[in-house]
Amino acid sequence: MMTNDMIDLPVRRLGLAEPGDAALFRSIAVEAPVSVEVGGIGYAVMMATPADLDDYAVGFALGEGLVETPEQIGRIDAHAIEGGWALRIWLPPERNRIALERARKRVSESSCGLCGIENIEEVLRPLPAVTARIKTGRRAIAAALAALGDHQPLGRATGAVHAAAFCAPDGAIRLVREDVGRHNALDKLVGAMARAGIDPATGFILLSARCSYELVEKTVRAGCPMLVTISAPTSLAAERAAAAGLTLVALARTDAALIVGDPHGMIA
Template sequence: MTEAPSVPMAMRRLGFAGTTDGPIVRDIAVEAPISVEVNGIGYAVMMATPADLEDYAAGFALGEGLVQSAAQIRSIDAHPIEGGIALRLWLPPEHSERALERARKRVSESSCGLCGIENIEEVLRPLPPVTARIATTRDAIAAALAGLADHQPLGHATGAAHAAAFCDPDGRIRLVREDVGRHNALDKLVGALARAGVDPATGFILLSARCSYELVEKTARAGCPMLVTISAPTSLAAARAAAAGLTLVSLARPDSALVVNDTRGMIA
């Protein structure tokens, strides 16, 4: 199930610096509550753009550690309900217990991914080491940055959506997903890669967002060796990337970027 990611809305333009006032119709990004259910048990409620929900479900399950591959998901169903959408994942019995245990702990959920976690030690649990390595260049990163705008139809239409892109080491953009939430966009991308059989270890991820620790965690858990973000990282994001061996490039702009961590020397 996929709903329209944006809807038109009548507004009034307020002019500045000589620009005239006037009526205008502009698309706005759709944000809706998505109730994630695992084997019939309520697991989380996320605010997201109701598009590419099958990709989102797969990426969410992978990021939560409910499955190790998209092939372990038996089915995904999305249905409209009062006020939002029910996104239902069906897993085999051997993957049910973790979902049930996490669901017991969660009272509420937000895009930060922290609600329902019981202690700081759980937040800071070790990430799986990133063992993949690619050979890329500054020119490849610049090429991906330059090409990203051409893959952001929802962002162009609404000015309110983040994009997550998977890029080859040469900077060619292979796949992009958009959402009002940067975490959701990345989950959708990881899910889309898994469902398409594309190994995240073979390229790098580019995000039109600031680099918070959750994005580092999702990238590391996907096994992708490098994360590039448009805005700066937080201190915890930088520390977690270094600990996992994830190459992190931030404040990536047309004229420069900051290499926060490249201990494995992947960028020429």
């Protein structure tokens, strides 16, 4: 069976510590090149899971600063092409000019978020200050962590994708998106929230991923006041979160979590 998010692959189980060689099928996550075009111009090629591409388009456009609201997107077209997928975003003329200028600066693209940026100053440009506040606490973080697995059908089936979840202050999970790329999963989540009219300022984001600086920046630009990640942060992620006033919790596991920064005392 094959869908946009996973396929069943014939494999052979090899017994190592225990016997039990067997022929079987294993569900694996689909990873495919997704060509992102904006206004008819090639903008980026991302390796992604080609599901929820409308959400991805909205989140990508917001994260790249191509639009300020989803309403500024005229149309989204997504369809399979030879070797991958084409994702076409159509914008009004004034927003297309922004996209064209950004595209000119890109010499290549990858999920790292750096390729095509011309200098270190541009990478480290100041982020907008986080102004939203929520009241939450350890019980909410624990509740979200405990519930996350129930919202990861692709993750349970394949064991090979990341999840990005938006959680209410009490830890209730409101929305989840999955992808082979942690950046893509977060873009999909932000896009899905925008399309559903869910305000990122009203809760926190939980990621099943290492906390790199790009994830901090995407969270801040979305207007969300708190980011929780299952793995550790990088030094730049911690620095950028502190500078923007983002509450950052990392190494969040069932037994403990690490508060990297809580500048506004939101965690009780």
